[in-house]
Amino acid sequence: MKRPTICDVARECGVSLSTVSLVLNNNPRISEATRARVLEAMDRMGYLPNVQARALASRSSRTLSVVVPHLNHVFADVYFGEIVSGIYDRCLEHHYRMMLDIANPRFVRQREYVNIMRSRRADCMLFIASSVNDEYLREFEDSPFPFLLVNHYFPNMNLNYIMVDYRQSARLAAEHLIGLGHRKIGIIAGTNTYTGRDYRDAFISACCVRGCRREDLPWVDGGKDWSQEGGFRAARILLGEHPDLTAIMAGNDRLAIGAMRCVHERGLHVPQDVSIMGVDDIPQAAYTTPALTTIRHPLYELGRRAAETAILLFREELQSCNEVLPVQLVVRESTGTPPAR
Template identity: 35%
Template sequence: MEGMNPPTIKDVAKAANVSVATVSRVLHNLDGYSDKTKQIVMQAVEALGYQPNAIARGLVNKRTQTIGVLFPDVSSSFSSDILHGIEEIAQERGFSVIVCNTAEEGKRTLKYLQVLREKQVDGIVFTSEVLKDEYFQAIKDMRVPVILVNTMSQKHMIPYVKVDDRQAAYQATDYLIQKGHREIAMISGSLKDQIAGYPRLDGYRQALADNGIEYMESRVAIGDFELESSRKAMQKLLTEAPPFTAVFAASDEMAIGAMNYAMEQGLKIPEDLSIIGYDDLKFARMVHPPLTTIHQPLTLMGRMASEKLIALIEDKGSQVSSSIVSHHLVERQTVRSKP
């Protein structure tokens, strides 16, 4: 009866419509054929379930010792801090890193996943944006492990490394309240953003509620994690919102944009207005006055992600767990106690 015998290299050649020699060359990673031929042969190998001998199998499954990392904005200080941690561990363990800039709203994410697939990376670190179904599917098709950083998926069980955003935002807001502020505005990321947008707004609202302060939608403006849009958000708050004495910005970049605009309008910080940020990027220490903020251990997060990913690459059967890393508040000079 046909199909009982394990498929042979001849069967693969026939299915792929190439010679046995070509199949052999592909399996041994020799050259002399096009990428298209290689794809057709590998598809035939997979479809038939052909198992070459152990030596050949070792060549086919040969690792490239590379990791792909996807960032929505490579130029940000936030991304470079995470990358620093990823690369540190990767270098130590003999892996090189390919960095892809997926641009805002993941415009280029699928394209880059395709590039990483062609480069045959051994694993992927996916950061800072929502893992859409189409990305998940593309990664699944690549059959490589993936770790999420600064994001998580409710739907797909993928290990992640992140801070508890809701709790951190709660702490930032509560700190302003402990300093005597009750009229507190917020500059938030997009509320469509289930990762860093909505949960941080939620933490702010909860801190107000727990302290008996009414939440006002008019005191929240969207700054979309960028300097320019946060300047506009600050302008909106100063012209349209009920008066406030303090602002919680859901990122340092937005805090600095807001500070910048407020100072141009002649407001003194922290005398007239207190501001607290979120991230503790390097430049939070360098602005004037230095920014009070929530510290995220970004380089550590990168290191942990790299560790987890390499563990999965080196032992396909291993299990790694997700990690919620701890944040803390860094007091500098942008918040004053309200008499």
């Protein structure tokens, strides 16, 4: 009536316990004949290894811990969703499992981030889009635990990271808007991440290089959750203080969608009066009215690479990682030439 164990299988086909274990782990020391016999027995008996026991004995939990920031209902966020989907799929291919954790205040205060590793709950930790305030991650600089930042980095820390190329994004956005003729562009930036700050700064320099004046490139913070609400509020401030803006560049698509709503509520039209563009290319971007021009970030692929890298780091087949993925401009309907004045 009980679940069969490795012992039952061993007894059943007259080999030792270790033999069964070796078969389970595809060890070449076992001959094909024996292997086949054992596998057959396993199948017949409906044997399945107990994951806890394997993890205990092998010192590998075959689990990645994915840590996301403490935002409202973060799992409902497409940005994280895409990355997490990528991680999940790659995990499966490696027969790994994925555990999700949220970096809430308790998580940080109680130093859960190190507890997870110390209690052997995971082989490696992936931090998705942490913020500039996550100074506590510095602990991982010289920790023995495998660790990877996903779509973020810290300028002065020696931490593994993998992310998309935010500076290239910024250049593409600048080229596009400047190319259309815009010279006064408002920026809605997320400033709670280094990537967000890089994006803002790179955008400003790229515009200046192409002939804009710095004072015609005002920026406002979009709030720390990069949400539509934040974009709405930021756009209201921008348009209030600079009614002559002809374009708004938002740090992500949701900020852009919020901004579009604001423009709409002021009785203006996108893109006739104000052009708006975002970043990420979330699925929703194609279904706004008008459809959103944006920079496509390969977030799903980023997740896959991240999972791959994490496993390699754990196995010590990789010592460090500092990787940057390319991005791409997607032109839709929300950007156009500035209105004639």
